[in-house]
Amino acid sequence: MTAEPHNGPKHRSIKTHQSDSTSSHARGHETMEDDDLRQWQKYKQNVKLKVLEEVQDHLSEILDRTLSESVQSSFHVKSTANGKTAKKLSSRSQRMDDGKVFIERASLLDELFEISHIRTIYHMLVLEFDLLFFAFGKLGTVTWSWGVMFLYTLCVPYYTLLFWSSYYHNFPSKVGLSLVIGLILSAIQTSVLGLFPIYMVVHHQLPPASRFIVILEQIRFLMKTYSFIRETGPAIIKNTPKKGESPKFPTFSSYLFFLFCPTLIYRESYPRNSHIRWNYVGVTVGKILGCLFYGYFILVRLCIPVFRPETNQPFSKRTMVLAVFHSILPGIMLLLLCFFAFLHCWLNLFGELLRFADRMFYKDWWNSTSFANYYRTWNVVVHDWLYYYGYRDFLWLSNRRFRTAAMLSVFIVSAVVHEYALAMGFGFFYPVMFLLFAVFGVAFNFTMNDKRQSPAFNVIMWMCLFIGQGVQVCLYCQEWYAQIHCPRTGDGVLELLMPRSWSCSYQK
Structure with a gap:
């Protein structure tokens, strides 16, 4: 009973001291936050003022220049006109009488584009076509090169076959x-x-783009x-x-018609339309x-912007995954x-x-629920050639006993031709397309076959395409810049086949 009144004031003083310290700590924390907020607002205000001052100064220079040029031109007009008549005429009638005065001056947007901030917006919206050229x-x-290949394809195979057909049936040893x-x-x-197209491309x-034109035309002429x-021949x-x-x-x-028709x-002979729709031609172009x-x-x-050397980072699993995801949208x-x-x-x-x-150059490949159907409907023109001269002829030679081998042979041929076109077009060997066709394409063709009819498999197909x-896109872009900044040091086979992006390390 005697201890409670003795400890009571002391206990209350301790609580009061703790509450005061807590409140002072809170006020100090709030004061720090207020100071940070005021500093941030002050920083934003300074940046805004600097930008506005820069824009205002440049606009003032443009305005002063324009006004001075206008005054000079007006003074020139007044000095050449009659004194008494010039005093009576208004400025509007003076312009009508004397006509437009031409002086040396730039367009307003050209003047504005000298401001760094506006020039940044310009580069975001407007393309430079240096890369396209x-x-x-x-x-x-x-x-x-195309002319040589075309003239050869037009004359040599045709007349060689004509010569052979004229002697075949009467020759002792057919x-x-x-x-x-x-x-x-x-x-x-x-x-x-x-060899000739390869020599022209490399030499x-x-x-x-010019490489792809030559190589794709080479492949087209060979297939034709x-x-x-x-x-x-068999006929x-x-x-x-x-x-x-x-x-x-x-x-x-x-x-000659066959060399240009889209098959x-x-x-x-082929089915022909009665006339040409020139409006359709113009719209298509x-x-x-x-x-x-x-x-x-x-x-x-x-x-x-993702793969150029200025943004290159050291290789890691994280950077590789991020680069692939950056490439999904432009790739699809x-x-x-x-x-x-x-x-x-x-x-x-x-x-x-x-x-x-x-005109059935393709079918509704976007609705495919199997990769087997996707391969058949994506490019009907090439698929027909592979089916009749690859798959069906292989079955004919094997007496229809090796269907799986015939299908695999078509995939291998397609993968080799695709990889050859990309290797010659880009100028380096990086068998990404070959692996996607010959390995993953074959696996998906047998696992996601025509028995898969659920819409879920269409979603899976699109995810695989993405x-x-x-x-x-990721691997070929990385290899392109690696070939530029880490060129080959020798001409060995391993040097030519080894991707440069695996060992090249360049930073800004």
């Missing part, structure tokens, strides 16, 4: 004649359509030539002419140019652009100009 450079060499003619034609094909160091020989062998008659052979005009399967510009915009704004956009620009617009343009009526395109 570089990519399509040396078009004279490209045109000359197999010997066919073997000799085949070997000679194969040697010439290898030289002109095989003249063509830029990327093979189809013509494959379709015409000549089966149809033995009567005595005194020459063997039936395709006309030169039908072969890789040769026929002597505009779409192709729009796709070209849009693809260039994607590369410049979404790919180059470029895939859709290539599909629309080439398989729809480009092939329909030539189909319309040549009145080619069969990731696959992101991986391709």
Whole structure:
């Protein structure tokens, strides 16, 4: 009882002291936050004032210059006019009488673009086309190379086959004649359509887009030539002419039409439209140019800023994953652009100009629930060639006993051709496309087959396309800059085949 009154005031004083210290600590913390807030606001205000001062100073200079030029021009007009008449005329009537006065001056936007902040906005919105001009450079060499390949494809296979057909049925050794003619034609094909384009691309160091033009045309001429020989040769062998008659052979005009029509399967005649829709031609050309510009915009704004050397970071799993995810959006956009620009617009343009009526260049691949159906419907033009001259001929040679091997052979051929086109176009060997086709493509073809009908598999297919395109764009862009900043030091086989991005390390 006596201890409670004795300790009571002391206990209350301690509580009072604690509460005062707590409140003072809180007030101190709030004061620090207020100071930080005031400093931040003061910093923003200073930045705003600096920007406004810079813009205001530049605008004041422009305004002063414009006013001084206006005063000088007005003084010049007044001095040349009659004194008494000039005093009576107003400024408006003076301009009407004397006409427009031309002086040396720049456009207002050119003046504004000298301000760093406005110039930054300009670079964000406006594209420079230096990269586009570089990519399509040396078009004279490209045109000359294409002309040589076209003239060869137009004349040599046609007249060689015509010569063979005229002697085949009367020659004592038909197999010997066919073997000799085949070997000679194969040697010439290898030289002109095989080695010549490679020499032109490598020797003249063509830029990327020009490289792709030469290489893709090389592949197209080879596929067209093979189809013509494959379709015409067996027909000549089966149809033995009567005595005194020459063997039936395709006309030169039908072969010339085949070289330009949008198909890789040769026929002597195709279904034709009655007329050309020139409005459709003009709109299609505009779409192709729009796709070209849009693809260039994607590369410049979404790919180059991520992979250029100034933004390069040391390689790690984290940076690799981030780079792949950065590349998914531009990758799938470029895939859709290539599909629309080439398989729809480009092939329909030539189909319309040549009145080619069969326009089924693709099917509804976007609704595919299996990769097997996707491969069949994505590019019907190439699929038809691979099916008739790869898969079906393989089954015919094997007496229909090795369907799986026939399918694998088609995948391998397609993967090799795709990788060859990319390697020659980019100028380096990096077998990303080959692995996606020959490994993952084969695996998905057998696992996600035509039995998969659920819409969920369509979602899986699109997810695989997104990731696959992101991986391709990421790895090829990294290798492109690595080849530039870490060039090869030798010409060994390992040096040529080893990707430079695996060992190249460059920083700003």
